[in-house]
Amino acid sequence: MSLTVFAHPFSSYCQKVLMGLWEKNLDFEYRHLEHPGAAEERAALWPFGRFPVLVDDGQTVVESSIILEHLDIRFPQVARLLPTDSAAALEVRFMDRFFDIYVMSEMQKPVAEALKGEAGQTEQVQAAAARSLETAYRWLETRLQGRTWAAGDDFSMADCAAAPSLFYADWVHRIGPGYPVLRAYRARLLARPSFARAVEEARPYRAYFPLGAPDRD
Numbered sequence: 001m002s003l004t005v006f007a008h009p010f011s012s013y014c015q016k017v018l019m020g021l022w023e024k025n026l027d028f029e030y031r032h033l034e035h036p037g038a039a040e041e042r043a044a045l046w047p048f049g050r051f052p053v054l055v056d057d058g059q060t061v062v063e064s065s066i067i068l069e070h071l072d073i074r075f076p077q078v079a080r081l082l083p084t085d086s087a088a089a090l091e092v093r094f095m096d097r098f099f100d101i102y103v104m105s106e107m108q109k110p111v112a113e114a115l116k117g118e119a120g121q122t123e124q125v126q127a128a129a130a131r132s133l134e135t136a137y138r139w140l141e142t143r144l145q146g147r148t149w150a151a152g153d154d155f156s157m158a159d160c161a162a163a164p165s166l167f168y169a170d171w172v173h174r175i176g177p178g179y180p181v182l183r184a185y186r187a188r189l190l191a192r193p194s195f196a197r198a199v200e201e202a203r204p205y206r207a208y209f210p211l212g213a214p215d216r217d
Contacts, residue, residue, distance in 0.1 A: 110125045
């Protein structure tokens with residue numbers, strides 16, 4: 001078995017995949033994208049400018065959710081990220097997509113705008129993102145009632161998506177005290193060893209956050 005991951009520790013989608021690898025306790029070569037030659041190698045494997053990229057015994061696998069499902073197929077005997085029951089697996093996939101689309105993507109819009117350096121436009125996009133995230137927070141407050149993890153009692157791929165989504169979303173638009181269930185869930189994610197490791201490995205890069213990283217977490 002030979003696994004190589006092209007990733008950056010500050011990237012939310014990379015953290016999602018790294019969590020899955022660490023949950024499964026898999027050995028892999030980490031091709032940090034700031035290391036010499038790694039970005040060029042990644043571009044040769046997947047020329048669309050996106051990461052993470054996984055290479056598994058010569059097979060290139062891309063897109064974070066697909067990578068995690070691939071790992072479950074290849075290594076089903078340890079720390080399953082999707083349940084074997086089809087209905088339960090559908091709920092995991094749904095929650096995974098929810099966090100990617102309605103939290104992660106919305107959080108990233110003002111970040112991307114800030115990188116362009118146009119302050120007025122950034123504030124407008126940030127306000128729109130705050131409205132969208134507020135809607136997501138309200139929905140999650142109800143959906144997560146009675147659940148330990150995103151899709152139920154068991155940690156899953158959906159939680160790998162949720163952890164970086166909610167971590168950075170809270171930086172963009174704070175999860176307020178009116179969402180105690182969601183805040184408690186985010187705290188459980190921060191305490192999970194795989195995500196705690198992701199947070200620590202990303203800590204040296206917080207200056208990269210163009211909206212200004214808060215002095216917490």
